[in-house]
Amino acid sequence: MALLGYVAASLTTASFFPQAIKTVRSGDTRGISLGMYALFTLGISCWGVYGLLTRDGPLIVANAITLVPAGLILERKLRAVLAGRERRS
Amino acid sequence: MALLGYVAASLTTASFFPQAIKTVRSGDTRGISLGMYALFTLGISCWGVYGLLTRDGPLIVANAITLVPAGLILERKLRAVLAGRERRS
Numbered sequence: 001m002a003l004l005g006y007v008a009a010s011l012t013t014a015s016f017f018p019q020a021i022k023t024v025r026s027g028d029t030r031g032i033s034l035g036m037y038a039l040f041t042l043g044i045s046c047w048g049v050y051g052l053l054t055r056d057g058p059l060i061v062a063n064a065i066t067l068v069p070a071g072l073i074l075e076r077k078l079r080a081v082l083a084g085r086e087r088r089s
Numbered sequence: 090m091a092l093l094g095y096v097a098a099s100l101t102t103a104s105f106f107p108q109a110i111k112t113v114r115s116g117d118t119r120g121i122s123l124g125m126y127a128l129f130t131l132g133i134s135c136w137g138v139y140g141l142l143t144r145d146g147p148l149i150v151a152n153a154i155t156l157v158p159a160g161l162i163l164e165r166k167l168r169a170v171l172a173g174r175e176r177r178s
Contacts (some may be wrong), residue, residue, distance in 0.1 A: 004139045011132030018124030031120030035107030043100030050093045 009058070013066050020069030029077040030086060037074035044070060098147070102155050109158030118166040119175060126163040133159060 023029060044063045051059030080086045112118060133152045140148030169175045 001139070001142050004135055004142065008132050008135035008139055011128050011135060015125045015128035015132060018128070019122035022122045022124075023120065026120065028120040031112065031115065031117040033108035033111045035111075036104045039100050039104035039107070043097050043104060046093055046097035046100060050090070050097055053090050053093065 009062050013062050016066055016069035016073070020072045023073050023076055027076070029073075029080045032073060032077050034074075034077050034081060037070060037077055041067070041070050041074050098151050102151050105155055105158035105162070109161045112162050112165055116165070118162075118169045121162060121166050123163075123166050123170060126159060126166055130156070130159050130163050 023032060044066050048060055048063040048067065051057075051063060077086075112121060133155050137149055137152040137156065140146075140152060166175075
């Protein structure tokens, strides 16, 4: 049963890597929602702090890993919006 | 401290809604990674089953809610790929 939890955590954490690779390679952030990555990056940062406060190792590790691709996608989208290449949405 | 956990869970769950709304409205799935949404949707389904098996209410609720926007985005992307409008990536 714990195995299923680890499988679930690995899948949701790993899922952001193909998106980050695609976004960084193509530079196409038009279909990416700024709102999603702003809320999501803030959310996993909160999860990480919560993990630190509750001394929950897996929670810290999973969220620290997910922060890398999610932060990259947010940075690319923000850069496009700030450069005026895209509307905010 | 538990409050921070609820804030974190609400942010990460809510984050997929602006992306789903944007994707459904614009129909633009070119920048969306099929790999991400395939892995992510499978991952939150595993989280939901894990929640059912461990009788964890918040885990079941959070993942059932997230499944709606994530499934919608996956369905739109899959439809575009299967229609030959986009390459798989």
